[in-house]
Amino acid sequence: MVMRIGVIGTGMMGCEHIRNINANPQCVVSAISDPHEEPLEWARQALGADNSVAEFRNHQDLLQSGEVDAVIIASPNFTHHDLLQDVLSTDIPVLVEKPMCTTVSDCVDVVKLAQQRTALTWVGLEYRYMSPIARMLEVVRSGELGELKMISIREHRFPFLQKVNNWNRFSRNTGGTLVEKCCHFFDLMNLIAQSPPIRVMASGAQDVNHLDEIYDGERSDILDNAYVIVEFANSMRAMLDLSMFAEIGNNEQEIAVVGSNGKVEAHIPGPGHIYIGNRSSRELRKVEAAMSEDVAYAGAHFGASYIEVDKFVRAIANNSAPDVTVNDGLWSVIIGVAAHRAIDEQRVVEISEFNLQM
Ligand SMILES: NC(=O)c1ccc[n+]([C@@H]2O[C@H](COP(=O)([O-])OP(=O)(O)OC[C@H]3O[C@@H](n4cnc5c(N)ncnc54)[C@H](O)[C@@H]3O)[C@@H](O)[C@H]2O)c1
Incomplete structure (x- = not known):
């Protein structure tokens, strides 16, 4: 089954992930969300002419759409903590871009939340x-x-x-x-x-x-x-x-x-x-x-983010542990x-x- 991935934040890194997903036959971009029009347009261009993805201005609408099997968060660092609170309260697997959060106490919150669920939480430290x-x-x-x-x-x-x-x-x-x-x-x-x-x-x-x-x-x-x-x-x-x-x-x-x-x-x-x-x-x-x-x-990133998304998708499919954990984050x-x-x-x-x- 081809995995449907939602990309939250479609700026520079979100578009790199869209291209990573496009190039990988195991997954497809099914939804995107960004509060701003210009990055949504960058995402449309990255998706190419024949895309039919669901578009949202708000990540909550994307999470509740039923259109995604997993999400990637590629929004600014200071938004990660709030977005993770929302995503980690669902059973949707997530890859969150680095840094996991901007403060130690926010990171500790995320570690605790991730421990309370079984769905995969992966941190984007792909070097x-x-x-x-x-x-x-x-x-x-x-x-x-x-x-x-x-x-x-x-x-x-x-x-x-x-x-x-x-x-x-x-x-x-x-x-x-x-x-x-x-x-x-x-x-x-x-x-x-x-x-x-x-x-x-x-x-x-x-x-x-x-x-x-x-x-x-x-x-x-x-x-x-x-x-x-x-x-x-x-x-x-x-x-x-x-x-x-x-x-x-x-x-x-x-x-x-x-x-x-x-x-x-x-x-x-x-x-x-x-x-x-x-x-x-x-x-x-x-x-x-x-x-x-x-x-x-x-x-x-010299192929590293492609490998990261590939491993993320395989880990979800195989129900295996993340390579890069919230503790690493x-x-x-x-x-x-x-x-x-x-x-x-x-x-x-x-x-x-x-x-x-x-
Ligand atoms: N892994 C890496 O090597 C690497 C490289 C670059 C950036 N990053 C990370 O990726 C993230 C995004 O960075 P970028 O360079 O793409 O920045 P960017 O400014 O190009 O893109 C961020 C996007 O997020 C959107 N956004 C803002 N608030 C949002 C929200 N609440 N929900 C959804 N989208 C929202 C913005 O409109 C913008 O389009 C950052 O956390 C950054 O640190 C990681």
Whole structure:
């Protein structure tokens, strides 16, 4: 049976998901919802001429339409908490875009709500499916690097793009750059460390981007560069180096994981392979990591969001557990919030300060 998917929020990411679904024979877009006309028109264009999807201005109407077997939430970050409250009170499986919510307490609410139902709740942290990163994770899990010690993630990229109604120009809407964007990298750190983060140190600021952008009399307050250090309970340490005014360079992301026996390096978009260094043999191997031919639509995330939707649909069909859970969503946000707190208060932030009650 072809799965009918509703897309809530049809801006940039919603349209990427529409194209992911279009390219996948297991599923079809059956409904879309967005309060604004222009993104609905983008969705119609993404759907193509022969579409007959139900259109709504309000997500509640979509949820109650009987037209969907599953939904994807791709609305602005600050709307996720309220939308999830509504979706999680149904038995409709959901994939919610990252960050799961903009605050730790909202994420905790979502974790609790998701625990009360059996339908799938999946969080859109898809970097783990980018082929160089997926290949790197296999090496990390193989034990070949010895005891894992250090993770280094550098993202040097272009400034934030313009969004519908400029919602991403204010930290209160996004959760802050280290939540909005960097939850992807903190999720990778958590995935590699396989151990809870215990403290966070950070330095960062808004130094270059959006400084002269005023919206309704208010200046944009989006951090554009930072260093973040995370310590994990198993004594691993990780570092994020973020610059959002560094688009002229070799790679957007450069990731290295170092263990007692060696090191693995992955570059995005990269050359289609990763490097594995072995300290005993002193050998540096180049290992194939090109995007799989099974990816029918590459989108803006090197095929990762196509793989994500494909896995989401298969998990619903097979009644299996999500790859990316609400707990993953929560822990990726906690590190981002802790990093912002470390910057704002110029101190080391202990994760125990969040006093999680779950
Ligand atoms: N996984 C990734 O790598 C990735 C990449 C980009 C964006 N995102 C996430 O996707 C989400 C959307 O980002 P975007 O870049 O598409 O932004 P966007 O501004 O292009 O699109 C957001 C859309 O949501 C609509 N919207 C607002 N309130 C809504 C509501 N209550 N119900 C339904 N729709 C509503 C807006 O009208 C707009 O069309 C954000 O959470 C963002 O963080 C994820």
